[in-house]
Every structure is written in C-alpha cells, then in structure tokens.
Amino acid sequence: MTSAFREPRIDEAYCVTLAEPDDFEGWRDYARRLVMAEVPPDRVIWDAPDGLGGSSGGDLFATNGSDKRLPVPAANTPQPRASRDFVTLAKKAILHSDPARFALLYRLLWRLQGNPRVLEDRADSDVRRIEELARTVRRDSHKMHAFVRFRVVEEEGGADHYVAWFEPEHHIVRANAGFFVNRFTNMRWSILTPRGSLHWDGETLREGPPAQRGDAPEGDPAEDLWKRYYASIFNPARLKIGAMLKEMPKRYWKNMPEAALIPDLIAGAQAREAAMVAAGEREEAPRPATLPAITDALDACRRCPIGSLDNRAVAGEGPRDALLMIVGEQPGDQEDRAGRPFVGPAGQLLDAHLIDAGIERGAAYVTNAVKHFKFTQQSTPVSRGPGKRRLHQSPTAKEIDICRWWLEGERELVKPRVVLALGASAARSLLGKTVSVQKERGRPLALADGSELWITTHPSYLLRLDDAARASEEQRFAADLRAVALRVAELA
Amino acid sequence: MAQAPIIERLAILADAAKYDASCASSGTSKRTSKDGAGIGSTEGMGICHAYAPDGRCISLLKILLTNHCVFDCHYCINRKSSNVVRAKFTPQEVVDLTLSFYRRNYIEGLFLSSGIVKSSNHTMEQLVEVARILREEHDFRGYIHLKTIPEADPGLVAQAGLYADRVSINVELPTDAGLVRLAPDKSARQIEGAMGEVREAIAENKDARKRFRHAPRFAPAGQSTQMIVGADAASDADIVGKASRLYDDFRLRRVYYSAFSPIPDASAVLPLKRPPLIREHRLYQSDWLMRFYGYAPGEVMQATGADGMLPLDIDPKLAWALNFRERFPVDVNRAPREALLRVPGLGVRAVGALIAARRQRTLRLDDVAKLTVSVAKVRPFLITADWRPTLLTDRADLRRLLTPRSEEQLELFAA
Numbered sequence: 001m002t003s004a005f006r007e008p009r010i011d012e013a014y015c016v017t018l019a020e021p022d023d024f025e026g027w028r029d030y031a032r033r034l035v036m037a038e039v040p041p042d043r044v045i046w047d048a049p050d051g052l053g054g055s056s057g058g059d060l061f062a063t064n065g066s067d068k069r070l071p072v073p074a075a076n077t078p079q080p081r082a083s084r085d086f087v088t089l090a091k092k093a094i095l096h097s098d099p100a101r102f103a104l105l106y107r108l109l110w111r112l113q114g115n116p117r118v119l120e121d122r123a124d125s126d127v128r129r130i131e132e133l134a135r136t137v138r139r140d141s142h143k144m145h146a147f148v149r150f151r152v153v154e155e156e157g158g159a160d161h162y163v164a165w166f167e168p169e170h171h172i173v174r175a176n177a178g179f180f181v182n183r184f185t186n187m188r189w190s191i192l193t194p195r196g197s198l199h200w201d202g203e204t205l206r207e208g209p210p211a212q213r214g215d216a217p218e219g220d221p222a223e224d225l226w227k228r229y230y231a232s233i234f235n236p237a238r239l240k241i242g243a244m245l246k247e248m249p250k251r252y253w254k255n256m257p258e259a260a261l262i263p264d265l266i267a268g269a270q271a272r273e274a275a276m277v278a279a280g281e282r283e284e285a286p287r288p289a290t291l292p293a294i295t296d297a298l299d300a301c302r303r304c305p306i307g308s309l310d311n312r313a314v315a316g317e318g319p320r321d322a323l324l325m326i327v328g329e330q331p332g333d334q335e336d337r338a339g340r341p342f343v344g345p346a347g348q349l350l351d352a353h354l355i356d357a358g359i360e361r362g363a364a365y366v367t368n369a370v371k372h373f374k375f376t377q378q379s380t381p382v383s384r385g386p387g388k389r390r391l392h393q394s395p396t397a398k399e400i401d402i403c404r405w406w407l408e409g410e411r412e413l414v415k416p417r418v419v420l421a422l423g424a425s426a427a428r429s430l431l432g433k434t435v436s437v438q439k440e441r442g443r444p445l446a447l448a449d450g451s452e453l454w455i456t457t458h459p460s461y462l463l464r465l466d467d468a469a470r471a472s473e474e475q476r477f478a479a480d481l482r483a484v485a486l487r488v489a490e491l492a
Numbered sequence: 493m494a495q496a497p498i499i500e501r502l503a504i505l506a507d508a509a510k511y512d513a514s515c516a517s518s519g520t521s522k523r524t525s526k527d528g529a530g531i532g533s534t535e536g537m538g539i540c541h542a543y544a545p546d547g548r549c550i551s552l553l554k555i556l557l558t559n560h561c562v563f564d565c566h567y568c569i570n571r572k573s574s575n576v577v578r579a580k581f582t583p584q585e586v587v588d589l590t591l592s593f594y595r596r597n598y599i600e601g602l603f604l605s606s607g608i609v610k611s612s613n614h615t616m617e618q619l620v621e622v623a624r625i626l627r628e629e630h631d632f633r634g635y636i637h638l639k640t641i642p643e644a645d646p647g648l649v650a651q652a653g654l655y656a657d658r659v660s661i662n663v664e665l666p667t668d669a670g671l672v673r674l675a676p677d678k679s680a681r682q683i684e685g686a687m688g689e690v691r692e693a694i695a696e697n698k699d700a701r702k703r704f705r706h707a708p709r710f711a712p713a714g715q716s717t718q719m720i721v722g723a724d725a726a727s728d729a730d731i732v733g734k735a736s737r738l739y740d741d742f743r744l745r746r747v748y749y750s751a752f753s754p755i756p757d758a759s760a761v762l763p764l765k766r767p768p769l770i771r772e773h774r775l776y777q778s779d780w781l782m783r784f785y786g787y788a789p790g791e792v793m794q795a796t797g798a799d800g801m802l803p804l805d806i807d808p809k810l811a812w813a814l815n816f817r818e819r820f821p822v823d824v825n826r827a828p829r830e831a832l833l834r835v836p837g838l839g840v841r842a843v844g845a846l847i848a849a850r851r852q853r854t855l856r857l858d859d860v861a862k863l864t865v866s867v868a869k870v871r872p873f874l875i876t877a878d879w880r881p882t883l884l885t886d887r888a889d890l891r892r893l894l895t896p897r898s899e900e901q902l903e904l905f906a907a
Contacts, residue, residue: 121852122845123859146539150596162595182524183533187595222592228499229593232506233554234544238751238769243547247540258542266545397564397573433564433676434572448673 013043014071018102021051021195022171024094031106035080037071041110046102051171051195052210082112085119093133095141095171104129140170145179147252148191151220155188162189165216165255171195177205192216223257230258236269287409291320294409298371301406304399306372311336316367316410324359324488325416326350327407329425329458330370333390341366346460350422353459353474357481359488365414369429370395370403395425397434404429417451417491418444420484423458441480444487454487456480501579502589508559508570509605512662513718513748515540517551517600517635520657520713530631531594532601534657538635539600552603552637553593557581557618561607565664565675567723567752570607580609583622590626594634601635601657602626608641616644616652623655635713642678642686649686650710653693658713658745661686663738666731670724687742690715694743714745721772723752727800728771729793732778736789739782749775774802781809784840785833805895810836813873814891823875824855836894837869869894 014034018026027046034044082090090105098104108126111118119127150162162184173196180191181200190208191198192215197208244262253259288294298313307313314331317340326342334344342350354361375390395403407429411419421427428434430453431445437455444452462474495501517538524533540549558580559570569576581589590602604622608615619638626632638656640649653659661683665671668680690711697710717738719731726734735747751772778795781787795812796802803811813820813836822831824846832843845863849855857879861867872881872890 117852120848122849123853123855123862128862142539146541148597152596164597179533179535182526184531184595184597185525186529186531220596222596225499225502225589226593226596226598228503229506229553229555230542230544230550232503233510233550235510235546235548238546240547240769241545244543244545247549248543256542262545269545398575401566401573431676432566432673448669 013045014039015045015047016102018046018048020171021048021097022095022174023048024091027090027094027102027105031109032080033073034071034106035109035113036073036077038073039071041103041107044103044106046106047099048102050097080109080113081116082109083116083119086112089119089130089134092137093130095137095175096133097170098133101133104133137170137172140168141172141176143252144168144172144176147248147256148180149256150189151217152222153217159188162187163216164189164191165211165213166191166193167251167255168193168195173198174207181205220257227258227261231261231265234265234269236265236272239266239269239273241266287405289413291316291410291413294406294413298406301371303405304402306330306370306374306395306399309372309375311373311375312339313371314339314341314368314373315371316365317341318365318367318414319363320365320414322363322365322414323417323491324364324484325411325414325419326364326366326422327419327426327430328366328368328422329460330368330395331373332392332460333373333375336373336390341368345463346458349459349462353478353481356478357485359481359485365410365416367407367410369400369407369426371406374399397428400425400429401432404432411449411451415449415451418484418488419447419451419453420481421453421455423461426458427453427455441476442483452487454480454484496579498581498585498589501581502555504577504579505555505557505559505581508556508576508607509554509603511569511750512554512603512605512639513548513750514637514660514716514746515549515551515554515603516658516713516716516746517637518713519745520635521709523633525631525633528631528633530633531591532633534600534633534635541598541600551600552635553590553599553601554603555581555586555589555605557583557586557604557606557615557622558609559607560609562610563608563675563677565678567664567674567720583618583625586622587625587630590634591630591632594632599634601632601637603637603639605639606641608643612641612643613645613648616641616648620648620651620655623652627655637713640686640690642683644686646686646689649689650693653690653697653711654708656711658716659690659711660716660718661690662718663687663734664718664720665724666719666721666726666734667724670726674723684741687715687717687738687744691742715742716744716746716748717742718748718750721749721751721775727796728775728778728802729796729800731775732782732789732792732796735775735779736782736792747779749779768804770804771802774804774808778802778808781812785809786830787812806891807836809834810894814894817890820873821875821881822873824860825850825875825877835870835873837866837873838864 016030020026086108093101093105104126108118108130111126118124121127122131144166148164148166150164153161153163155161173191173193177198180189180198184200186202188202189200192211194210194212197211199206199208253262288297295315298315301307301313314335328342331341332344332346335341335347341347351361373390374393374395376393378389378391419430421430424434424437427437427440430447435455437457440455441457444454447453456477457473459477462470462477465473517534518536520534520536522534522536525531538551540551542550544550556570558578559576560578560580561570561572564572586602586604593599594601604619606615606619623636623638626636636656637658637660638652640652640659640661642661649659663683664675664678671678671680693710694714697707700707701709719734721731738744738747749772751769778792781792782789791812792808794815795808802808813834819834822835824832829843829847832838832846833840842864846855846860849859849863854877857867857871857876860870860874860876864870871879872894874881
C-alpha cells in the first residue's frame with residue numbers, strides 16, 4: 001500500500017487516506033506519527049473509502065499520494081500516550097459512518113498528550129461525541145447480532161448453507177465476524193451486506209465484496225413456524241407499540257420475516273382484548289345485598305349456559321342467621337318444578353337423615369352450589385306418555401366456579417358457623433378446588449371467613465348404590481351428619 | 493390420539509407460555525462453540541432477537557411442553573377447568589424446534605415450562621430430558637431456562653440445574669392468602685422450600701468451583717421468580733416487602749412482576765378489571781431502586797401512599813424525594829454518590845459521569861444539562877456552582893410541577 005500522506009492541498013495541511021473505513025490500525029499508525037511530528041489537529045485532513053463499494057472519497061486525491069512530505073519527528077521524540085479507555089472507545093467510534101470520526105479521534109489523542117484525563121470530563125463536547133459514536137456503534141453491532149436472519153440453501157452434496165442479508169448503518173461487519181464464528185462454529189454460513197460480506201465454511205473466515213439483496217435467498221421453510229411463534233407469544237392485552245419501536249426501529253423490519261405480521265397484530269389486538277374482557281364482564285356488576293335481592297336476581301343469571309336452558313333458578317331457603325348452611329350440587333327436575341331445594345327423592349332421603357341426626361332442617365340454610373338445573377332432553381319412548389324426560393347433567397368445574405359468586409353472596413349474608421357440603425360439586429364451590437370427598441369427610445376444614453366446612457357424600461349418590469353398598473354408605477353418611485349436629489350444638 | 497401439526501401445537505403452547513414475563517438470557521457464563529461439536533454461545537449480556545407489539549423482548553423460544561395440567565390455578569389459562577385447546581410436544585420435538593430457530597439466529601435459546609401431567613416428577617423428568625438432549629446429544633451451548641416444579645423430587649431439580657443456565661420457580665402470588673384462594677393446589681411452603689433447595693445447590697456449586705475448576709456449573713445464571721400483580725388484594729408495599737424477602741432469602745437474580753391480564757376463558761373467581769400496566773412498571777422501578785440505587789426495602793415502602801400503593805402518576809424515586817424534601821437539595825460538586833443516586837432524574841450512569849467530570853472542574857448547571865436527560869427535572873433537587881433552588885423544595889406545588897403531563901403518561905399505558 002502506498003503511504004496515505006499526500007501533498008498538502010492547502011499550505012501545511014496533510015491529507016491522510018486510510019485503506020478501509022474501519023481501519024483502526026492504520027489510523028493509529030498515522031496518528032502516532034502525526035502527534036510525534038507535532039502536527040496539530042486542524043492541519044490534518046482524514047479520509048477513507050465509504051465501504052459501500054462506490055468510489056471512495058480518497059480518489060479525489062489519489063493521484064499525488066506520496067509520503068515525501070511525511071513530517072519527520074525529531075529524534076528521541078517519545079511515543080504519544082493514550083489511556084486504555086481511549087483505545088477501547090476509539091476502536092468502537094472508528095466504525096461509525098460519520099466522516100468526521102478520524103479527525104475527532106485525532107483531536108482527542110492530541111488533547112490527551114496535554115491532559116491525560118480528558119476523557120473523564122464527560123461534559124466536554126469531544127468526549128461526549130466520541131462516547132455517542134461508540135454508543136451508536138455498539139447499538140448497531142448489538143442489533144446486527146440480534147436481527148440477522150439466516151435462510152438455508154442446500155448446497156451440492158446436501159450440506160446446508162445458511163445465508164443472511166443484513167443492512168448495517170455503520171462499518172461493523174468485520175468487527176462482528178467473531179460473534180457469528182463463535183456462535184455458529186459448526187455451520188457453513190454467509191452474511192451479505194452492502195458494506196461487505198462474511199463467509200464461514202466451518203474452519204476459515206473469508207471476506208467478500210459488498211453484496212446486494214438479490215444475492216441472498218428469498219425464503220426459508222422454518223419461517224412459517226417462526227412467524228407463528230411470534231404471533232402467538234404476543235399478548236394482545238398489553239399493547240406497547242412505542243416500546244417495540246424503540247428497540248426494533250422500522251428500518252430493520254424489511255429484513256425480518258416476522259415484522260411483516262406487526263400491522264395486523266396491532267390492528268387485531270384491541271378487538272381480541274375487548275372480547276376477552278367482554279367474555280367475563282359479568283363480575284363487574286355489584287352483588288345484590290340482601291337474600292331476597294339475590295333470589296330475585298338469580299333468575300336472570302346468564303353467566304353460564306345453564307341459565308339459558310328451559311329452567312328456573314332455585315334459590316336457597318332458611319333463616320337469615322342460620323348456624324348451619326347445607327350446600328348441595330344443583331336443583332334436580334323436581335326442585336326445578338317446585339322452585340325449592342331438596343324436595344325430590346334425594347331431598348327426602350336427606351330429610352330423613354337430618355331427623356335421625358337431630359338436625360332441624362328449618363333451622364338450617366339449605367342451598368345449592370349451582371342455582372339452575374342442568375339437564376339434557378331425552379326424547380322419551382311413546383310408552384312413557386307425553387313430555388320429554390329431563391336427564392340430570394353434572395355441572396362442569398367452570399360452571400361451579402361461576403356460580404360460586406352467588407354462594408359467596410349467600411355466605412356473606414347468612415354467615416353460617418358450619419357449612420355442610422354434600423358431594424364433590426359443593427365441596428369445589430366452597431374450596432375453589434376439586435377434592436376427594438372420601439378423603440376429606442368426617443373432619444372440619446377451615447374456611448377463609450373463619451367458619452368450618454364439613455364434607456360428605458351427596459344423598460343422590462346413596463340412591464344410586466345397590467343394597468349392600470348403600471347400607472354401609474348410609475351408615476357413614478349418618479355418622480357424618482351426627483358429627484355435624486354435635487358441632488352445631490357445641491357452637492349454638 | 494392423533495396430534496395436530498407441529499405449527500398448530502407451537503401456536504397453542506407458545507400462547508400458553510406468554511403469561512410468563514421473563515425472557516432474559518443474560519447473566520450466565522460466557523461460552524462459545526469453538527471447541528465443540530454443536531452450536532451456540534452466550535455473551536453474558538442477553539440478546540433480544542425481536543420485539544413483539546406488546547413491547548416485550550423475544551430472546552428465547554418460550555413454550556410449554558404441554559398445557560395439560562392437573563392443577564386448577566384460577567389465574568392460569570392452562571388450569572384444569574379451563575376450556576383451552578390442549579396440546580403437547582415430545583422432548584425431541586422441542587429440541588428440533590429450538591435448534592432450527594437457533595441456527596437461523598432467531599433466538600438465544602430455550603425457556604421451557606410445562607403444565608403438570610401425570611405427576612410432578614414425570615413432568616420434571618420430561619423437562620430435564622429436553623435439556624439433556626440439547627446439551628448432551630447436540631452439544632448445544634445456547635441459553636436454557638427451565639421452569640422447575642416445586643413438587644418435584646429435589647434430585648430432578650438438581651439435574652435441571654446442571655443442564656440449565658437459569659432455573660425458576662414462580663411464587664405466583666404475593667400473599668399466602670392469595671395463593672390459597674387462587675392456586676388451591678399449590679403450597680407456599682413447598683414453593684419456598686424448593687427455592688431454598690435451589691439456593692443451596694447454587695451456593696454449594698460456587699464453593700465447589702472455587703476448589704475444583706472443572707466442577708460442573710449449576711445454574712450459572714441463578715434463579716428467578718415471578719409474582720402476579722393485581723389478582724389478589726396485595727398492596728404495593730406488600731409486594732415490595734415480599735420481593736425483598738425473596739431476594740434476601742433465596743439470593744434471587746430477579747423477581748419478575750406480571751400485571752394480571754385478562755385471559756381467554758377466565759375463571760369466575762378472578763377480578764376481571766386488569767390492574768393498570770403502569771402499576772407493574774412502578775413495581776419494576778421500585779425493584780430497580782433496591783437493586784441499583786441503594787434503597788432499603790423499608791425506604792421504598794416510604795414512597796407508598798396511605799393505602800400502601802405507589803403513586804401511578806410519578807415514579808417511586810420522585811415520590812420518595814417528595815416525602816423526604818429535607819434531604820435535598822444536594823450539591824453536585826460535593827455530595828457522595830449515594831446522595832446523588834437519590835436525586836430524581838439522575839440515573840446510575842449520569843451519577844457516574846457527574847462524579848468523573850467533577851474531578852476535572854467545578855460543575856455548573858450547563859454541565860449537568862449535558863449529562864442528564866432532563867435538567868428541568870433534576871434542577872429542583874441540586875446545587876451547582878451557579879445554581880441553588882431557593883425554597884423550591886418547599887413549594888407545595890412541586891409535585892404538580894414535576895408530574896408528567898397526561899399525554900406522556902399515555903405513552904406508558906401505550907394504548
């Protein structure tokens with residue numbers, strides 16, 4: 001390479017042309033010689049090719065390059081000094097595309113000779129500028145690490161070659177090669193950019209000339225998966241477009257396959273969130289504050305689909321200050337017709353056992369976990385006569401959870417000291433989770449409001465058992481009820 | 493049962509994972525693949541490979557192994573009683589997806605979590621298996637974050653730590669009462685017990701590596717946790733207190749906050765009004781105050797109002813300063829670093845720059861303006877060579893003067 005020192009264009013000014021736009025070593029050599037020859041910053045004109053493959057600015061002066069005018073330092077001139085911090089900053093800042101960067105670095109190097117602590121003065125305009133350049137370069141590098149997207153090309157012989165097209169703002173391509181080599185050591189890859197290309201074959205790194213977008217492949221089979229992932233990981237309930245744009249400015253979007261989805265994701269987000277909120281809007285309404293008001297409001301409840309069946313709400317009944325609350329699963333066919341809880345076969349069995357256990361039903365508040373009768377219509381054989389039979393269907397966990405809001409209202413108003421849950425649905429409504437009735441029965445469980453919960457089986461379960469099993473289960477049921485009766489008597 | 497195509501399952505299992513706030517890929521040991529057979533490197537600093545329109549960084553492939561779950565936590569979209577579409581991956585499918593994305597430079601690695609299927613141990617085994625295949629069969633050197641299951645066998649958790657860079661266990665809710673009500677199958681004691689075991693394992697490993705340089709690393713990026721904000725009645729003061737206790741007790745790297753957000757097919761037990769996103773933001777700011785600005789948890793709590801909540805209209809540092817005006821103004825040219833760090837509007841970097849610059853010269857307001865984002869915001873709290881805020885800190889309307897105008901706040905809500 002010919003020396004970069006040229007005939008001065010203006011009297012006593014030196015023109016220096018570096019070999020590459022990111023040529024730190026070259027800059028350092030010349031800067032060192034210039035400082036030693038005591039050439040002040042305003043007498044040096046720095047130049048370098050723009051790295052984009054076009055004609056470099058240096059061509060203007062290319063004809064008379066010669067180092068005849070190289071200023072000769074006096075003998076025994078000491079080497080210029082530069083702190084490690086300065087070198088670190090300069091190595092970054094020199095990658096910036098600002099044409100004034102070389103002059104800035106030289107000016108700072110010059111000032112460092114007089115005041116080695118110049119860099120500590122962050123309010124100094126040169127110091128602020130070099131830091132800004134370095135910061136911008138670091139950011140551009142970081143974005144290159146982040147936003148390069150490889151696409152696979154199958155080579156002859158079946159090996160995969162990963163090729164990316166990227167458009168950096170600054171002269172960072174060469175400086176960033178190490179990152180990709182370290183990360184993708186065992187892959188064959190190329191990164192093509194308008195500022196030059198990198199090629200790695202698994203062992204050696206080659207540099208190539210500036211490339212064009214058309215040199216890179218158009219698509220990749222994994223991109224559909226990636227785009228689907230991108231769309232799915234996005235939470236439409238928390239749109240923050242500004243935060244996205246700050247970190248992923250639009251100028252990068254054109255080379256990122258997932259970015260094509262952004263406009264639609266934003267457009268659909270508010271609708272998706274509104275739908276989610278609307279689906280559960282019900283909880284916003286305040287709960288009726290008295291038992292009669294709850295009874296009135298229940299019938300209109302459509303919080304879950306059960307309320308929309310051909311049925312009526314069956315509210316709880318009993319004294320407003322009952323010590324004991326008995327909670328069943330849901331009204332059945334007969335309860336629905338009568339509009340009162342526990343009047344069908346299961347209710348009759350319950351009544352009998354309550355009497356045996358010494359519990360006065362009229363003193364207890366009797367209600368259900370789910371307030372409407374859930375059933376399926378069964379078209380009946382002709383022999384059964386007119387009408388259709390309504391077959392009991394168990395409520396889902398979700399339906400129980402929805403209806404829990406009403407039961408909580410009843411509990412808040414009645415404030416029972418003891419709650420008896422009949423069956424798993426009732427237990428779920430009170431505990432918020434599904435438990436095993438067989439495991440939890442026979443002992444009190446603490447509820448958050450200080451009352452205690454006793455769990456036993458639902459009487460309709462007893463009705464379904466065959467004789468032998470029913471006898472033993474009824475004994476256990478009776479025992480559970482006796483325990484509750486004892487506890488209520490203690491608390492009374 | 494026939495499985496849906498992988499792209500459909502990816503959509504379901506990524507959707508199910510998005511309520512986990514953490515996507516960090518930072519803080520682990522530096523690695524490259526130069527001496528290895530596979531791919532992957534870590535830089536110490538994480539890389540965000542993309543940003544979603546929710547402003548969150550996408551650094552890792554964040555998915556669940558399955559969204560089937562035997563638990564019934566009310567705030568969770570994957571709870572047993574939810575009607576969401578269910579799907580599952582095999583460990584090998586997760587490995588293939590991870591490598592395929594990694595080779596194209598889409599991600600830094602994998603963040604794998606799972607619903608509980610069959611048993612806690614079975615689920616944990618599957619999670620560990622994914623990490624094992626990646627590390628052992630593919631010599632994958634990228635980042636792995638495994639969500640561990642508190643109910644699983646400690647031996648499995650220990651194995652997870654050997655493969656993963658970070659392990660995390662979510663405490664889920666700031667109060668035990670909230671956990672009982674909203675996550676009835678989980679137990680605070682079990683969660684904290686598991687976190688304690690991970691802390692012990694990390695500490696032991698550090699000790700071992702002091703003596704044996706080649707001792708295998710255990711979760712070099714430490715452990716983190718997440719709390720859901722706004723689903724129970726906990727105040728900001730409760731949350732800050734809980735977070736600081738977690739940092740102390742379990743040497744956590746991070747406590748993440750996730751503002752409870754509406755989920756499809758929400759449980760009926762949950763409040764539907766979402767907490768303002770700004771609340772989550774204020775909690776992160778308070779977290780920052782404790783981690784980088786030298787505030788004790790009690791001091792952060794002093795920034796809360798009578799209801800225990802941080803103000804939403806101003807940041808907690810300003811709120812604290814307004815409550816302790818007698819500590820201001822501080823002299824830029826003389827005050828110790830700790831005092832400067834308390835000035836609203838001065839960040840850690842600005843304070844560093846001021847301290848370096850004042851060794852060179854006596855600082856004037858002009859100099860401060862060059863080194864800070866907004867001199868107008870810091871001026872009432874500072875003294876410089878040519879500036880002294882006369883009585884400004886006594887002004888009753890100071891808060892109003894410093895409160896961002898409403899359009900700036902909207903930016904934070906980012907509708």
